[in-house]
Amino acid sequence: xxxxxxxxxxxxxxxxxxxxxxxxxxxxxxxxxxxxxxxxxxxxxxxxxxxxxxxxxxxxxxxxxxxxxxxxxxxxxxxxxxxxxxxxxxxxxxxxxxxxxxxxxxxxxxxxxxxxxxxxxxxxxxxxxxxxxxxxxxxxxxxxxxxxxxxxxxxxxxxxxxxxxxxxxxxxxxxxxxxxxxxxxxxxxxxxxxxxxxxxxxxxxxxxxxxxxxxxxxxxxxxxxxxxxxxxxxxxxxxxxxxxxxxxxxxxxxxxxxxxxxxxxx
Amino acid sequence: xxxxxxxxxxxxxxxxxxxxxxxxxxxxxxxxxxxxxxxxxxxxxxxxxxxxxxxxxxxxxxxxxxxxxxxxxxxxxxxxxxxxxxxxxxxxxxxxxxxxxxxxxxxxxxxxxxxxxxxxxxxxxxxxxxxxxxxxxxxxxxxxxxxxxxxxxxxxxxxxxxxxxxxxxxxxxxxxxxxxxxxxxxxxxxxxxxxxxxxxxxxxxxxxxxxxxxxxxxxxxxxxxxxxxxxxxxxxxxxxxxxxxxxxxxxxxxxxxxxxx
Numbered sequence: 001x002x003x004x005x006x007x008x009x010x011x012x013x014x015x016x017x018x019x020x021x022x023x024x025x026x027x028x029x030x031x032x033x034x035x036x037x038x039x040x041x042x043x044x045x046x047x048x049x050x051x052x053x054x055x056x057x058x059x060x061x062x063x064x065x066x067x068x069x070x071x072x073x074x075x076x077x078x079x080x081x082x083x084x085x086x087x088x089x090x091x092x093x094x095x096x097x098x099x100x101x102x103x104x105x106x107x108x109x110x111x112x113x114x115x116x117x118x119x120x121x122x123x124x125x126x127x128x129x130x131x132x133x134x135x136x137x138x139x140x141x142x143x144x145x146x147x148x149x150x151x152x153x154x155x156x157x158x159x160x161x162x163x164x165x166x167x168x169x170x171x172x173x174x175x176x177x178x179x180x181x182x183x184x185x186x187x188x189x190x191x192x193x194x195x196x197x198x199x200x201x202x203x204x205x206x207x208x209x210x211x212x213x214x215x216x217x218x219x220x221x222x223x224x225x226x227x228x229x230x231x232x233x234x235x236x237x238x239x240x241x242x243x244x245x246x247x248x249x250x251x252x253x254x255x256x257x258x259x260x261x262x263x264x265x266x
Numbered sequence: 267x268x269x270x271x272x273x274x275x276x277x278x279x280x281x282x283x284x285x286x287x288x289x290x291x292x293x294x295x296x297x298x299x300x301x302x303x304x305x306x307x308x309x310x311x312x313x314x315x316x317x318x319x320x321x322x323x324x325x326x327x328x329x330x331x332x333x334x335x336x337x338x339x340x341x342x343x344x345x346x347x348x349x350x351x352x353x354x355x356x357x358x359x360x361x362x363x364x365x366x367x368x369x370x371x372x373x374x375x376x377x378x379x380x381x382x383x384x385x386x387x388x389x390x391x392x393x394x395x396x397x398x399x400x401x402x403x404x405x406x407x408x409x410x411x412x413x414x415x416x417x418x419x420x421x422x423x424x425x426x427x428x429x430x431x432x433x434x435x436x437x438x439x440x441x442x443x444x445x446x447x448x449x450x451x452x453x454x455x456x457x458x459x460x461x462x463x464x465x466x467x468x469x470x471x472x473x474x475x476x477x478x479x480x481x482x483x484x485x486x487x488x489x490x491x492x493x494x495x496x497x498x499x500x501x502x503x504x505x506x507x508x509x510x511x512x513x514x515x516x517x518x519x520x521x522x523x524x525x526x527x
Contacts, residue, residue, distance in 0.1 A: 002354075002387055004384045004385075004387040005384060005385045005387065007384055008381045008382070008383075008384035008385040011380070011381055011384065012370070012373070012377075012381045015373055015374075015377045015381070016372060016373070019374075019377075020372070082370075083370070086368070086370040086371055086372060087367075087368045088367075088368065088369065088370045090329075090332070090334055090364070090366070090367040091367050091369060091382070091427075092385070093333075093334050094332040094333060094334050094357065094362065094367075095357060095382070095385040095386055096353070096354045096355070096356075096357040096358040096385070096386060096387070097385055098353075098354060250336075253333075253334065253335060253336045254336045255295075256295075256326075256329065256334075256335045258334045258335070259325075259329045259334045259335055
């Protein structure tokens with residue numbers, strides 16, 4: 001692999017971020033609003049809570065990690081769609097860059113912006129609501145790695161959908177995390193779901209992460225076996241998503257979809 | 267005339283290895299044959315004009331050469347590298363500027379050239395960017411976003427991007443379409459100079475037949491996805507009893523069968 005083209009893809013989006021304040025601010029703004037809103041809601045709920053149970057840490061921790069997933073998925077699609085919006089697709093895909101280098105550049109870009117968002121979110125939660133995450137840094141890093149893999153999987157699937165169906169299909173891609181969110185038990189244990197949904201949840205890596213997040217914040221043991229399952233599932237899914245994207249890209253080359261991407265004629 | 271002689275001499279000198287070889291190239295969609303059994307070569311130092319009316323198959327052919335459209339059958343080799351099998355090496359030896367392939371309007375000229383320089387893994391990129399910006403008189407626009415440039419200035423940025431990796435094969439789709447006559451002449455001279463210096467071969471499409479006669483060493487007329495005519499743009503009209511290349515072009519567009527008889 002040649003890192004130069006991957007860096008080009010990263011740099012292309014970085015230039016846009018640093019030269020356009022509104023793009024840079026949007027990395028933080030909505031997640032901060034969410035943290036502030038949910039922080040006060042959980043603070044209020046905490047007044048009814050069981051002693052020793054920290055609603056605020058639990059819900060804000062879950063929220064920050066969920067935002068991490070959505071930011072990576074959306075960051076992935078944003079970088080992919082940027083070249084569609086600026087009609088730059090042919091220039092990009094007629095270059096000597098390989099599809100692996102292209103995906104690597106997008107992943108690096110979406111991870112960088114998501115890392116900024118999660119760090120900023122954690123700082124805001126600490127400053128406003130007195131949450132202190134450093135004692136959990138090791139398990140949180142493990143959670144972040146597994147969630148990153150899953151979020152990149154979602155990003156690749158979303159981009160493959162857009163590549164297959166055309167630019168207007170972006171409206172299928174944006175809400176994918178929202179569709180998954182109720183099933184993976186972000187804010188509640190998977191056990192509250194109906195049996196069929198629990199079966200699906202067992203196939204979703206984030207459900208293991210959020211169960212463990214609640215365990216860690218409640219002072220219980222981490223279930224490393226579950227994290228192993230989550231990692232294995234994520235690894236399988238990301239390989240499948242990469243295969244799907246590569247197949248869709250081959251289809252786009254065969255049918256000419258790359259060269260007439262904006263025309264919605266395929 | 268002097269230029270032609272010079273050009274021919276260089277073509278002979280460099281003609282051991284064509285920079286582009288297209289063999290029996292065909293592209294079929296469900297029930298349409300967009301390009302049918304097209305074959306041609308571009309030698310180093312040569313400018314080949316790819317001509318034809320709208321829908322003749324020029325863009326489809328160019329897209330297959332650029333590797334963004336897979337041929338149904340046939341072979342495209344750039345500097346002896348098969349685009350299908352050695353995509354990275356083949357595409358690293360080519361570049362293009364086309365009116366339908368806009369550069370990202372929200373990047374500055376420098377940012378855009380840096381991004382594309384990295385995409386093509388151009389060595390000594392900073393120096394090369396300075397060179398192409400100077401060559402296409404873009405230094406004063408270095409920090410200007412491409413979207414706010416005039417169409418002529420944007421064309422110059424596209425040409426600078428196309429020259430970044432000093433390609434063996436340069437594909438230019440109507441490169442002077444939005445330039446004023448003075449800048450267009452200047453650009454034609456630079457591109458011609460690039461070919462004359464033996465740095466690469468050029469595949470040029472244009473609807474401006476005067477320009478084609480001035481610039482191209484050889485032309486290829488496509489009609490309904492097939493090669494209809496091929497030859498010297500100065501001699502070809504007379505061979506088909508036409509006044510000039512424009513009249514020949516119109517005949518190709520309106521009554522192609524009359525030219526094959």
